[in-house]
Amino acid sequence: MFGFSYSRAVLESFEHPLHAGRARGDPAELIVGRAGSMKAGALVELSLRVAPGGVTEARFRAFGCPHTIAAASRVAQQIEGQPIEALEGFDIQAIADELEVPAGKLGRLLIVADALVGCLAEWRRRPPGTDTKQR
């Protein structure tokens, strides 16, 4: 299936993905971004718990190739603990470089980035804490 080999970083992340799952807590504090589809070969979900100080928990779920999984895991790791504004300038290319993602796979990384963009959009539409009553 693959004429290329995986970088050590991808293999490590694939084997032991960090931050897998769904962020939990007060639904008022949770935002979720999704991008891609099974048809497209990658479906990525990022879920964040956002408190006034910033992202207190970041989790991912992914259907996709090892690069997609590794990249989604890296994104979740990196944004946890960051102020929500940091997401805006998030550098997906740095992750692509770190994971040595081959050119043919950059489209998949954009799906990961789109999930992040989805989170941002959700946050802008509905800053966490504004709908606690909905619980």
Next chain:
Amino acid sequence: MFGFSYSRAVLESFEHPLHAGRARGDPAELIVGRAGSMKAGALVELSLRVAPGGVTEARFRAFGCPHTIAAASRVAQQIEGQPIEALEGFDIQAIADELEVPAGKLGRLLIVADALVGCLAEWRRRPPGTDTKQR
């Protein structure tokens, strides 16, 4: 060169050809028959010393394939000691059978037979002993 193999009889005769050379003696008693050519792939010479009692010596020389050499040698062996009349009904096919000559090579055997025919013709034209003065 040959997709076929040689019979034991051909190999034996090729290795140790009997009656090779030229019959010697009183030229009045000698007759020689030749047939074939180098171009045809076989050139056979039979020389006989013929005394009133019959063929007292038969020798052959040959340029040709192993079957040709073996057959010429056999002919010389068989006619030595025979009355000259015996040459007329000489059975070359029996030699072909004995040597297991393949079909593709029967033409070469006919060249051997032709040398014998040459001897007979020579004998008819000039029965040995009629021209002793010519010596």
Next chain:
Amino acid sequence: MRRPVYLDYAATTPIDPRVAQTMLACLMPDGTHGNPASTAHETGRAARDVVEKARAEVAALIGAVAGDIVWTSGATESDNLAILGAARQARSGHVVTGRTEHKAVLDTCRQLEREGFAVTWLMPDRHGLHGPEQLRDALRADTRLVSIMHVNNETGVIQDIAAMADICRERGILFHTDAAQSAGKLPLDVDALGVDLMSLSAHKVYGPKGAGALYVRRAARRRLEPLMFGGGQELGLRAGTLATHQIAGMGTAFALAREELAAEHERVLELRERLWSGIEPLGAVYLNGHPERRVASILNISFAAVEGESLLLSLRGLAVSTGSACNTEVAEPSYVLRALGRDDVLAESSIRFSLGRFTTADDIDFATACVRAGVEKLRALAPEGRAPDKSLKIR
């Protein structure tokens, strides 16, 4: 246990040590190193004898006369010789083949289209089978050749060759079958099957790669144009120095296949059932190909809600093939599974397990554990959880 556990016998088999022994007897300094065409000397004649013995061995496995076996460099060449050879000899006309044929047949038929021939591509049913009636309907007055494989290399499905060849024989149309995947796995008899041309490969039967044969029924000999010219070897149908050690190896491989066929069938079938019964409980796994009309050695499964490339990486303790093209960075779903009606996602998340002579129960248990762990982990990671995506419906 040797790692990775090799379950890719349909791609190629390891050489049987007894085959290696035969080959060695040619390769060693005192071996049969002559040129089989050099019959002018003993060294060449010894090589020719080796070649002719092997010819009889290969013929015996398929119920053919030794003189009807033409040596080639593999089934790819055999397929090309049969198809291009028969069509080009006829100069023009129509050819019938199927959509799930090996690329050696498909690409060759596409070449015929470029050369002006008409080609009908039969669509299989959802199990991968062609119906004889479907073939009959496809035939035309100018049909020169029908080429339908015996056993499919991805799914293991077995076509009813005898029925199809029968229809062709009635009309004097040449029938070719690619038997690369059935030799050594099913009893084969060219007369019972009624085929004119049959492609064989050594390296699917524990013989060497780069050796193959084409069975050419005597009556079909004059209806083939060679692919390669020069030297007149192999009835003028295939030029080139015969590779004595390769041919000798193929001969031994086919002789062994014949001896062990029945016993191996039982053994391998049992192992495959063991594998399937270990994997099936995962749920949302789909068998590709016909449930019964398959060779014992192949199990092709699509795993719903699991991405193909990640699945393969999870299974890196196993040497298996997937339903994706291997030679490009961008995966391409299997055209065979697509023809059976699988969508791209299920086609890409398929794994072909193919078992063989050296597969053990331990190998199978290890494989089962790998698959269960890998699939469960990936499904747990996926957004939809364990439930299969509703969009992934089987036709």
Next chain:
Amino acid sequence: MRRPVYLDYAATTPIDPRVAQTMLACLMPDGTHGNPASTAHETGRAARDVVEKARAEVAALIGAVAGDIVWTSGATESDNLAILGAARQARSGHVVTGRTEHKAVLDTCRQLEREGFAVTWLMPDRHGLHGPEQLRDALRADTRLVSIMHVNNETGVIQDIAAMADICRERGILFHTDAAQSAGKLPLDVDALGVDLMSLSAHKVYGPKGAGALYVRRAARRRLEPLMFGGGQELGLRAGTLATHQIAGMGTAFALAREELAAEHERVLELRERLWSGIEPLGAVYLNGHPERRVASILNISFAAVEGESLLLSLRGLAVSTGSACNTEVAEPSYVLRALGRDDVLAESSIRFSLGRFTTADDIDFATACVRAGVEKLRALAPEGRAPDKSLKIR
């Protein structure tokens, strides 16, 4: 001494034990048995690595880039791929070749004639050489390809490929050379020679039979149509599973040839001179081919007044080739020697002695003794005695 003494290295060489070792490493149970196309798993990737290493080794012997080497089943296939491939891609036009080419070239060009191409057959001079001017005169506006062998397999004569390729390059005509008999015997450099296509064979260089390669200059790649289709291996130019062990063996063989070329040349040349100086005193023996422009390993001699088949039988302690076709009961004189002007009788009574890596001085002395005894005995038996037939004149 091993009997028969093998002096037929130009027909095929025994495998060098170091080559056999490399092949064994693929053939043994723990060997590299994967399919080089199965890059989805470790077993396949290991095979691919072996194949790529060999590609570099073959390229190195001829000064080529590894990516320009296409694996084939032998020089016969390489010749066919080059010639049919280039001509058919052009669809129509003119091809030039020589009358003393190998059958793999001659018969292939004859096939082109049947397909409607025009072919010019260059006549060599009495030494077997073509002049570059002769080639220039033969070229036409629609000439697509020139195919001239580097070293002749019967006489060992070396053509001036660089001069001829030069003329073709000027005009954008593809130049192919069959180097099956020069690889490992002469320094080879595709750029210095200026060829676009070069055929190579493993089994003339102590590698396995059934393995070969075609060098395809990058710029010529698109100007070739494949012979075989399916699978897209080898840049799409040659389909079929790569035979890992065969290719590995060819790689080692070519690496060894490169290392030992200069030393072997000296050694073999000396042995050949020893053989010639033992035979020449027989008288009425004629060297076939150019006295100097020949590879060191071949000595082709016509013996006047000796019938060919009997000569060969006399020499059955030696494995040598003769100037006659091998595959029929009725001998056919060598078309190569006929093209050099030998009459049928002298062509048929020719012997090609070809020496190689394992030939010793003892072998040569034994061969000399055999030849002397055999020729003297046959000449003594012949009607004309020792004197050569007057009709046997050399042109």
